[in-house]
């Protein structure tokens with residue numbers, strides 16, 4: 001194992017160094033000095049590495065503070081690059097310790113190393129390929145092959161115990177079996193009409209693999225991911241925390257005492273762990289676009305959680321396929337022509353979220369909602385829901401659920 005890890009670092013370290021040296025003008029002299037000297041000590045792997053670790057930690061702390069100032073979209077790219085370089089160097093230094101250290105500290109050192117890499121991937125923007133490669137090489141050494149789980153498959157876990165909510169004026173959403181791209185274009189994409197599609201993702205390996213607890217544990221268990229905690233993002237008890245997938249599953253799927261809901265929601269898991277892309281496939285319909293002159297990619301997000309996660313009524317600006325891989329979800333959809341009836345928040349952060357809560361509708365406060373037409377659909381594993389841009393949707397998981405969303409269409 002040590003030889004393999006050593007070889008990987010030797011192989012990718014020079015390209016990381018070349019990368020930050022080529023950006024030296026944007027990085028600034030003091031940070032460049034810190035990165036360079038950390039690199040030199042880490043490469044030597046001698047007793048100076050402890051100082052190098054402190055040094056690089058201070059760079060990481062400093063950049064982390066700067067990353068947390070203001071709005072995320074305004075953060076300069078170069079700061080995120082520096083965060084990635086520093087994270088890689090921290091991982092390199094920690095791995096050098098690991099390679100010199102005795103077996104006793106080995107696993108903990110590897111866990112700390114992977115945490116540094118994942119933080120680099122979550123907040124940084126450079127050297128993604130190198131960080132991903134190192135992370136996936138570390139994972140098998142951290143997983144415990146003798147780990148026991150309370151059940152083999154997620155779908156064996158008890159179904160939702162909460163009473164289902166009552167919503168008036170429900171209409172069932174139409175469903176189609178794998179239409180041609182042409183008929184999907186004419187009947188749904190152009191007129192922006194939602195539909196449930198069956199038979200389109202049945203070839204995905206994820207459909208059989210992701211229900212298996214051991215598969216998920218071995219593939220992504222040690223990885224650090226953002227988890228939303230609380231009943232929904234509009235509630236006052238809501239927070240976000242970074243934790244490993246393993247801890248997330250233990251605390252929020254298997255624990256009998258945990259009352260709170262945890263949700264790995266709207267996370268670009270496939271950018272962080274690209275090997276998961278082998279298990280899924282972008283739907284062919286995503287070739288459709290509203291503007292072919294200015295191609296933009298598809299945003300792929302993971303939504304993984306226990307029963308009863310709720311995404312409250314909101315809309316998104318792009319076309320969306322929500323593909324259900326494990327478990328089932330109940331979805332409510334409302335045409336944008338009824339937007340006034342759902343009382344969108346005024347707040348600039350929540351402008352795409354409705355004040356009307358479908359879990360508990362307050363008709364006195366929101367009288368116009370009474371006459372709103374609502375489509376309902378139960379999305380089962382193997383099915384895919386087309387949600388057109390600006391369509392309001394409220395989604396509640398009725399079991400453990402793993403979905404993948406594709407936001408696409410360039411509008």
Ligand SMILES: O=C(O)CCC(=O)C(=O)O
Nearest residue numbers: 303311316320322395405
């Ligand atoms: O599945 C969910 O909880 C929400 C999904 C969603 O809002 C989306 O894909 O845009």
Ligand SMILES: [Fe+2]
Nearest residue numbers: 314315316393
């Ligand atoms: Fe959404």
